[in-house]
Amino acid sequence: MVQTAMFELQKGIFQNLTSNPSLTAKVTGVFDSVNEGQEFPYITISEPFMLPFETKQKFGEELSIVIHGWSTYNGKKEAIDILNLCLASLAMKMNLDGFAIQKVEVSSMRVFDDADPRIKHGVLTMKYTIQNN
Secondary structure, eight states: OOOOOHHHHHHHHHHHHHTOHHHHHHSSOEESSOOTTOOSSEEEEEEEEEEEEEOSSOEEEEEEEEEEEEEOSSSSHHHHHHHHHHHHHHTSOOOBTTEEEEEEEEEEEEEEEOSSTTOEEEEEEEEEEEEEO
16 A cells, blocks of 8 residues: 655654754744744744655655744844754654655745744755655
């Protein structure tokens, strides 16, 4: 049966982000869903997007996943620092149960003022090429 690596990748990303002491000292947490009143700064992992590919013998997929850094620091520096710490965390090896990561790329990174002008919003989009084992 063919299955997506989406959740396994999310678990691996969460593990890498929460295993970086510099990052965990900087943010109040890493979340899939944020409760109202969550203290800043924090990170959310969201918006997985999958494009399948198949070879004669194996199924694979390109998975893009978006990591958001949220900050109320006066300026964009803290949001940029959070994204840089995320990049360092995601450079560490990641093992996924039942899947093999073939390639990792940074698709894009940006920081902007959120709809609430107090909030700076950093967005990091990563692309993973993954093959089913």
